[in-house]
Amino acid sequence: MCEVWPRVVEQVSVPCRNAGLDLAEPFQVGWYNRAVAAEYRVPDFGDPGRLAVLLGNTRALWPRLVATLRARPSVAKDPNPIERYVTETVHSALERLSQRWEVRFAHEPPPRRIAVQRAAHVSGLAYLSPAHLSIHPEHGPWISLRAVAVIDVAGPSGPPREAVRTCADCARSCEAALARALALGTPEMKTVEENWQAWLAVRDSCPIGRASRFQEDHIRYGYTKDREILRRCTMITSDETRESDS
Numbered sequence: 168m169c170e171v172w173p174r175v176v177e178q179v180s181v182p183c184r185n186a187g188l189d190l191a192e193p194f195q196v197g198w199y200n201r202a203v204a205a206e207y208r209v210p211d212f213g214d215p216g217r218l219a220v221l222l223g224n225t226r227a228l229w230p231r232l233v234a235t236l237r238a239r240p241s242v243a244k245d246p247n248p249i250e251r252y253v254t255e256t257v258h259s260a261l262e263r264l265s266q267r268w269e270v271r272f273a274h275e276p277p278p279r280r281i282a283v284q285r286a287a288h289v290s291g292l293a294y295l296s297p298a299h300l301s302i303h304p305e306h307g308p309w310i311s312l313r314a315v316a317v318i319d320v321a322g323p324s325g326p327p328r329e330a331v332r333t334c335a336d337c338a339r340s341c342e343a344a345l346a347r348a349l350a351l352g353t354p355e356m357k358t359v360e361e362n363w364q365a366w367l368a369v370r371d372s373c374p375i376g377r378a379s380r381f382q383e384d385h386i387r388y389g390y391t392k393d394r395e396i397l398r399r400c401t402m403i404t405s406d407e408t409r410e411s412d413s
């Protein structure tokens with residue numbers, strides 16, 4: 168019998184890709200739910216064999232995001248513009264499906280938090296490294312993981328996929344870089360923002376995926392959340408932001 172899930176994945180991934188969320192990895196929801204503690208599990212519609220799709224992005228996101236922020240000043244003014252953009256993009260892709268669906272975003276706090284790097288590992292998208300970064304075989308650590316969608320249709324069968332063991336034969340330069348970053352303070356978002364260059368050095372220490380390094384503005388905004396970067400990239404003046412977008 169012909170499987171339905173590849174077509175469903177296509178229906179979700181094409182609009183996401185067009186919006187810069189260019190990574191979509193299908194998996195069986197039970198692969199993930201069995202690998203994580205109860206508080207990180209996602210709904211499975213009563214069947215661990217249902218389809219799940221991990222959505223993320225490479226450097227493809229930034230130009231699409233900037234174009235959207237320019238066209239829709241209210242998104243640019245949102246306190247968390249990337250989260251809003253990702254949420255709207257994924258919801259609009261899922262709303263086109265005829266099946267039931269549920270979604271959890273990587274930015275959602277507990278009790279809806281997901282262990283999205285574990286999803287990347289069991290789906291085969293990216294290997295979970297000693298630096299606590301998910302390493303994609305082509306893009307290295309230069310990926311962001313955004314959401315897990317669960318769709319009420321039978322998913323891929325068989326055992327979990329093995330992520331390519333990117334770290335197997337590596338000199339592990341990331342470990343020294345991680346130790347240097349940790350020496351600057353407890354790893355909380357505030358200390359990451361204050362010492363962002365040291366945390367950036369962790370990613371930069373990985374030899375995989377250097378050609379996929381994010382654009383400089385994307386990097387700076389991602390680590391510092393400095394709104395000035397968005398203002399400069401989108402060149403939105405205060406007059407423009409007063410005009411409402413639809």
Ligand code: B12
Pocket residue numbers: 207272273274280281282283284285295296298299300301302308309310311312313349354355356359366369370389390
């Ligand atoms: C909380 C959090 C953090 C905390 C982690 C501390 C902690 N005790 O958990 C802090 C603030 C330190 C942090 C820092 C950063 N993070 Co962060 N973070 C998260 C978040 C929102 C939740 C993690 C979580 O609780 N997972 C659930 C638990 C159960 O999973 P786990 O497998 O047990 O633990 C994993 C993580 O928690 C993390 N972790 C756990 N303990 C520690 C301790 C240290 C020192 C660090 C660095 C990480 C870390 O690594 C584990 C896997 O190895 C995820 C998104 C998500 N929903 O997963 C992003 C996420 C993991 N972060 C991400 C990134 C990019 C960063 C930063 C580079 C800064 C940034 N935002 O750009 C830095 C540095 C990371 C690095 N390794 O170099 C990306 C990773 C992408 C990738 N390619 O792997 C994610 C997936 C967000 C995203 N949208 O893509 N992060």
Ligand code: SF4
Pocket residue numbers: 296297298300302333334337338339340341342372373374375
């Ligand atoms: S430096 Fe090596 S061990 Fe570290 S994340 Fe990259 S490939 Fe893995």
